[in-house]
Amino acid sequence: MNEEPVTYNLSCPVPHSRYDSIMMAHGGGGKLSQQLIQQVFYNAFANDELLVSHDGAMLSINGGRLAFSTDSYVIQPIFFPGGNIGDLAINGTVNDLACCGAIPQYLSVGFILEEGFPISELERIAQSMKKAANDAGIKIVTGDTKVVERGKGDHVFINTSGIGLIPDDRNISPLNCQVGDVIIINGTIADHGIAIMSSRAGLEFETTIQSDTCALNGLVEEIFKASKNIHVLRDPTRGGVASALNEIAQSSKTGIIIEEEKIPVKEDVKAACELLGFDPLYVANEGKILVFVATDDAEKVLEAMKQHSAGKNAAIIGKVTSDYQNKVRMKTILGSQRFVEMMSGEQLPRIC
Amino acid sequence: MNEEPVTYNLSCPVPHSRYDSIMMAHGGGGKLSQQLIQQVFYNAFANDELLVSHDGAMLSINGGRLAFSTDSYVIQPIFFPGGNIGDLAINGTVNDLACCGAIPQYLSVGFILEEGFPISELERIAQSMKKAANDAGIKIVTGDTKVVERGKGDHVFINTSGIGLIPDDRNISPLNCQVGDVIIINGTIADHGIAIMSSRAGLEFETTIQSDTCALNGLVEEIFKASKNIHVLRDPTRGGVASALNEIAQSSKTGIIIEEEKIPVKEDVKAACELLGFDPLYVANEGKILVFVATDDAEKVLEAMKQHSAGKNAAIIGKVTSDYQNKVRMKTILGSQRFVEMMSGEQLPRIC
Numbered sequence: 001m002n003e004e005p006v007t008y009n010l011s012c013p014v015p016h017s018r019y020d021s022i023m024m025a026h027g028g029g030g031k032l033s034q035q036l037i038q039q040v041f042y043n044a045f046a047n048d049e050l051l052v053s054h055d056g057a058m059l060s061i062n063g064g065r066l067a068f069s070t071d072s073y074v075i076q077p078i079f080f081p082g083g084n085i086g087d088l089a090i091n092g093t094v095n096d097l098a099c100c101g102a103i104p105q106y107l108s109v110g111f112i113l114e115e116g117f118p119i120s121e122l123e124r125i126a127q128s129m130k131k132a133a134n135d136a137g138i139k140i141v142t143g144d145t146k147v148v149e150r151g152k153g154d155h156v157f158i159n160t161s162g163i164g165l166i167p168d169d170r171n172i173s174p175l176n177c178q179v180g181d182v183i184i185i186n187g188t189i190a191d192h193g194i195a196i197m198s199s200r201a202g203l204e205f206e207t208t209i210q211s212d213t214c215a216l217n218g219l220v221e222e223i224f225k226a227s228k229n230i231h232v233l234r235d236p237t238r239g240g241v242a243s244a245l246n247e248i249a250q251s252s253k254t255g256i257i258i259e260e261e262k263i264p265v266k267e268d269v270k271a272a273c274e275l276l277g278f279d280p281l282y283v284a285n286e287g288k289i290l291v292f293v294a295t296d297d298a299e300k301v302l303e304a305m306k307q308h309s310a311g312k313n314a315a316i317i318g319k320v321t322s323d324y325q326n327k328v329r330m331k332t333i334l335g336s337q338r339f340v341e342m343m344s345g346e347q348l349p350r351i352c
Numbered sequence: 353m354n355e356e357p358v359t360y361n362l363s364c365p366v367p368h369s370r371y372d373s374i375m376m377a378h379g380g381g382g383k384l385s386q387q388l389i390q391q392v393f394y395n396a397f398a399n400d401e402l403l404v405s406h407d408g409a410m411l412s413i414n415g416g417r418l419a420f421s422t423d424s425y426v427i428q429p430i431f432f433p434g435g436n437i438g439d440l441a442i443n444g445t446v447n448d449l450a451c452c453g454a455i456p457q458y459l460s461v462g463f464i465l466e467e468g469f470p471i472s473e474l475e476r477i478a479q480s481m482k483k484a485a486n487d488a489g490i491k492i493v494t495g496d497t498k499v500v501e502r503g504k505g506d507h508v509f510i511n512t513s514g515i516g517l518i519p520d521d522r523n524i525s526p527l528n529c530q531v532g533d534v535i536i537i538n539g540t541i542a543d544h545g546i547a548i549m550s551s552r553a554g555l556e557f558e559t560t561i562q563s564d565t566c567a568l569n570g571l572v573e574e575i576f577k578a579s580k581n582i583h584v585l586r587d588p589t590r591g592g593v594a595s596a597l598n599e600i601a602q603s604s605k606t607g608i609i610i611e612e613e614k615i616p617v618k619e620d621v622k623a624a625c626e627l628l629g630f631d632p633l634y635v636a637n638e639g640k641i642l643v644f645v646a647t648d649d650a651e652k653v654l655e656a657m658k659q660h661s662a663g664k665n666a667a668i669i670g671k672v673t674s675d676y677q678n679k680v681r682m683k684t685i686l687g688s689q690r691f692v693e694m695m696s697g698e699q700l701p702r703i704c
Contacts, residue, residue, distance in 0.1 A: 022469040027499025040471065041495060044478035045461075045485070049493040057493035059458055061517065062416035070460035070513055074498045106411055108422035109397075110511045112464070117374040119392065126396035133397070141401040141409035143393060144511075146426045147379025148702065152506040157498075159462045161422055161513035165413065350500065 029238025030343030055096035065166040067102035072159040076350045080199045082210030086125035090132035091215045093160040098217040099233040101172035102164025110144040114153035136215035176231040177252035181320040182298035184291040187313035188264040193283035194272045196351050212287035219310040226304035229294035239343045242281040245328045246342035256328045258318030282343045284351045381590025382695030407448035417518040419454035424511040428702045432551045434562030438477035442484035443567045445512040450569040451585040453524035454516025462496040466505035488567035528583040529604035533672040534650035536643040539665035540616040545635035546624045548703050564639035571662040578656035581646035591695045594633040597680045598694035608680045610670030634695045636703045
């Protein structure tokens with residue numbers, strides 16, 4: 001049962017330690033992204049709020065606590081099965097705020113448009129953003145629009161930044177991950193990345209797979225109603241579940257073990273991953289959340305999640321251990337154990 | 353003295369009322385930008401906070417007031433005389449917050465990097481951002497990095513979003529512009545746009561003109577110390593002083609008159625404008641602020657501004673009138689009057 005896990009990672013070549021120029025993998029959400037952030041940005045900007053490595057910053061203002069988060073969206077194609085860059089940009093920042101334990105309140109939106117981009121498409125995107133913001137109960141309160149010459153952008157890039165209120169009784173942080181915590185996910189993994197891949201020119205295959213993009217703040221409120229012992233929330237976007245869990249294990253200096261057979265993956269997503277040579281653990285999600293909860297409350301939280309439309313396929317997938325600190329292991333379907341590394345290459349560029 | 357002003361505007365062709373696709377001028381900060389924002393974004397996102405058309409949103413949170421602002425920076429070239437895209441991105445958002453009457457507190461930073469961009473240049477930019485943030489007393493607390501393929505971006509684009517605290521006794525808004533208000537500017541206009549133009553390949557000319565990019569929050573605090581009767585603050589960036597004044601006249605349904613001979617312009621900037629066929633009133637600034645103050649306090653505020661390093665060349669340039677509502681007029685050096693329209697074409701693309 002406790003035999004030494006083997007390091008075995010299909011999808012990720014080991015990168016060199018330092019590069020002179022930006023590569024696509026620097027934006028992949030894996031090891032190279034982490035290196036770039038540490039080498040360039042933490043080095044320059046280091047402060048207590050930034051160094052928590054959370055989905056957003058947690059700030060004290062006017063005697064209360066705020067979460068503040070930003071994300072730029074460069075997804076390609078901009079319209080894809082299940083969504084478009086507009087609703088993705090709303091949901092993504094709403095989810096980052098929710099993963100700080102915050103109730104999302106206000107959003108800013110910054111557009112970088114390429115000369116020649118059809119205004120009708122911009123209108124379609126803006127209408128999707130309106131709907132997504134209404135669905136999530138968040139207000140778009142300020143914005144900015146820039147235009148670059150043809151060939152200096154790619155249709156449209158969108159930045160959203162968001163502000164949320166953190167109720168006093170919540171304390172969510174990757175640093176709070178505790179030995180014994182149970183790890184729950186709210187549904188099937190890898191849907192978003194495979195939907196994007198299936199819609200790219202030259203790589204189309206027969207599928208009805210849709211992106212899982214959705215706002216998770218409603219689900220998160222149900223989770224908090226069910227338990228006062230929620231420790232970590234994380235949306236496994238770029239880099240997938242594998243990278244998100246590795247970040248949390250490293251931040252909290254704990255070990256994480258997950259069970260392959262418990263991780264929900266749709267059959268057609270699994271088939272597409274096999275066809276393309278992808279490991280679903282590394283494929284991006286846009287409507288999934290990892291919940292770290294004290295053991296005693298795990299079943300209660302699982303039941304509450306299953307009652308919510310965004311958590312119907314919720315499942316307990318693993319737990320936090322004191323051994324193998326900073327590492328993520330997986331008990332495979334064959335019964336052996338292997339290490340699950342942080343993503344190091346780039347599986348799918350520009351999936352968000 | 354009160355003869356009918358003539359409509360006379362060197363630099364701006366009148367645009368068609370509607371376009372099917374994005375043109376460079378949609379990002380110019382003039383009439384077409386306004387049309388796009390109204391047609392696409394206000395139409396989709398309309399709410400009370402957004403419709404104020406301020407430099408940022410003013411929000412009530414935790415019993416206090418916050419300003420929240422966002423800007424994406426796509427300036428080309430990324431390094432220019434007097435600054436680079438990094439310090440520009442910090443100063444620009446700091447200034448938008450200051451123009452809401454806020455004390456800037458926290459910034460988010462989102463990078464969109466083009467594959468192949470030298471990491472050494474990114475480090476140089478990050479170090480400039482660090483220095484600019486320190487100088488302005490603002491903290492960078494959260495960030496995001498995306499990468500796009502070579503030819504799908506242009507070196508680096510940066511979004512900064514910021515949060516500031518608005519003290520209870522301040523009420524700054526373009527809607528508060530009042531008949532009789534005196535208009536002060538903190539120094540010479542058009543430096544930034546001409547510095548950018550002078551550094552562009554193929555358009556270089558002999559000049560030592562530097563961008564005026566700097567943080568104005570320190571100056572703004574001195575302005576508030578000098579008077580409790582500050583009504584409007586506005587940084588005249590894209591579209592220049594002409595477009596900023598037009599926006600304020602339209603928002604507040606007042607008239608504005610300025611005097612050409614009182615507007616500070618450096619001799620070499622004036623010469624460059626003549627050479628290039630630009631009207632300095634439409635050229636972008638990145639370290640200038642327009643202050644609308646009650647008549648009785650105008651001299652006091654002017655003196656306070658002159659004591660500050662960012663206000664040494666401050667000057668009273670005009671006032672707010674009850675006639676010619678929604679219009680900006682200028683008394684020319686020749687003694688006649690002309691209307692100063694909002695910019696309608698695009699003078700200098702990608703100046704911020």
